[in-house]
Amino acid sequence: MTAASVTVFCPGHISGYFKRVDGSNPSTTGSIGAGIVISEGVTATVKSAARSSVLVRNRCADGTIREISRESSPLTYALDQLGVTVAVETICRLPISAGFGLSAAALLSTLAAADHLLDLRLGADGIAERAHETEVLFRTGLGDVAACQGGGRVVRTDPGIHGTILRSFDVDTPVCAVSFGPIRTPDVLGSPARMAQVAAAFPEKQPENVVEFFTCCREFSAASGLETVAVRRVLEECDRQGVLAAMTMLGDGVFACGKRASTVLRSFGEVYPMDMAKAGVHIVEGAA
Numbered sequence: 327m328t329a330a331s332v333t334v335f336c337p338g339h340i341s342g343y344f345k346r347v348d349g350s351n352p353s354t355t356g357s358i359g360a361g362i363v364i365s366e367g368v369t370a371t372v373k374s375a376a377r378s379s380v381l382v383r384n385r386c387a388d389g390t391i392r393e394i395s396r397e398s399s400p401l402t403y404a405l406d407q408l409g410v411t412v413a414v415e416t417i418c419r420l421p422i423s424a425g426f427g428l429s430a431a432a433l434l435s436t437l438a439a440a441d442h443l444l445d446l447r448l449g450a451d452g453i454a455e456r457a458h459e460t461e462v463l464f465r466t467g468l469g470d471v472a473a474c475q476g477g478g479r480v481v482r483t484d485p486g487i488h489g490t491i492l493r494s495f496d497v498d499t500p501v502c503a504v505s506f507g508p509i510r511t512p513d514v515l516g517s518p519a520r521m522a523q524v525a526a527a528f529p530e531k532q533p534e535n536v537v538e539f540f541t542c543c544r545e546f547s548a549a550s551g552l553e554t555v556a557v558r559r560v561l562e563e564c565d566r567q568g569v570l571a572a573m574t575m576l577g578d579g580v581f582a583c584g585k586r587a588s589t590v591l592r593s594f595g596e597v598y599p600m601d602m603a604k605a606g607v608h609i610v611e612g613a614a
């Protein structure tokens with residue numbers, strides 16, 4: 327029996343440091359870097375429809391709607407490329423454009439749901455390839471799709487979805503974050519001057535454990551020109567209290583891990599609780 331709708335969840339991804347790598351086409355273009363795949367992300371429900379439509383719901387922790395929108399150019403583009411018409415509803419609890427990789431999670435969850443609903447047989451690689459290429463074209467991300475194919479603390483040493491990705495499951499839980507506002511990813515990724523400073527800040531040595539990961543992130547954010555005054559203030563307090571923390575790339579915010587992290591972050595704003603994700607994109611409901 328064919329399902330009337332399919333619901334898929336994809337975790338988000340917080341980048342701690344990154345460097346743009348330009349290839350000869352969108353599939354070979356991307357980033358190298360490191361981050362954490364997180365238990366919060368995007369849930370997409372896809373139904374067949376005569377015309378495509380998108381409804382984006384951003385919810386607060388208490389269930390009330392923070393923001394609602396009927397527009398998502400990357401999703402519309404990716405569905406048009408597939409040549410299908412579907413009604414998509416996405417739900418997320420973290421703020422959009424704040425460094426949680428939600429554009430990648432929205433693309434992966436929507437394409438995976440459409441693939442199952444319409445039996446398109448794209449497979450995991452076909453879905454990730456289309457999501458990654460859309461991210462690169464719309465400048466909404468470079469390495470988030472590659473990271474969200476699985477869980478863990480991720481170190482990516484090649485661009486694109488087929489590169490080497492080291493996953494370690496060693497992050498102290500819980501993970502939490504505060505956000506002071508968005509940073510428009512396309513504005514940063516589209517600026518050659520900002521990308522040059524980001525590239526120069528890329529760490530020379532790959533992190534081998536969580537402490538080294540946070541050290542690399544901190545050195546990167548300080549040298550990249552991306553660190554804001556609000557972020558620096560939180561990071562200084564985390565250092566004073568012995569909490570591992572770094573800037574959310576690309577968002578004006580901080581993520582931190584360990585039992586005392588949320589107590590320290592609470593004095594700076596709303597704390598978003600999460601964990602390190604153990605797995606990547608997966609079907610929630612509607613598998614045939």
Ligand SMILES: Nc1ncnc2c1ncn2[C@@H]1O[C@H](COP(=O)(O)OP(=O)(O)OP(=O)(O)O)[C@@H](O)[C@H]1O
Nearest residue numbers: 398399416422423425426427428429432466511576
């Ligand atoms: N939950 C969602 N559902 C549908 N589309 C989304 C969703 N989240 C993001 N998008 C699309 O991605 C665009 C924002 O991309 P952007 O890269 O700035 O966000 P992000 O991925 O949350 O942040 P970052 O890349 O800094 O981690 C939105 O304008 C929208 O088109």
Ligand SMILES: CC(C)(CO)[C@@H](O)C(=O)[O-]
Nearest residue numbers: 341344357467468469470
């Ligand atoms: C560019 C970026 C920091 C934010 O979307 C992320 O996609 C990455 O690590 O390439």
